[in-house]
Amino acid sequence: MIKIKWLGLLSFLGGLVLVGFQGIASIMKEGETFYNHTLVSVFGESSFEWIETFPIAALRSSLDTLVYAPLYIVLICLGVLLLVIHGLFAKS
Secondary structure (H helix, E strand, O other), rough: OOOHHHHHHHHHHHHHHHHHHHHHHHHHOOOOOOOOOHHHHHHHHHHHHHHHHHHOOOHHHHHHHHHHEEEHHHHHHHHHHHHHHHHOOOOO
């Protein structure tokens, strides 16, 4: 269970650091807007072609939303989810 806590903390802090560095980069470049990295922009579209093979449309739509969401949001939500799981199931 301790691994889940550390993975949650690292994911949460990684998301915060990512949004911080992206914010600083957008401030330093004149005329540049905030660029959102997504899982698709990091790994490429060919890595997620398997999503189209799911027979359930709602599941396909949910996975498409997940892979096209900004990476910092995915990391922060994953971190919070793992910390909540650790809080619920950790032995006191």
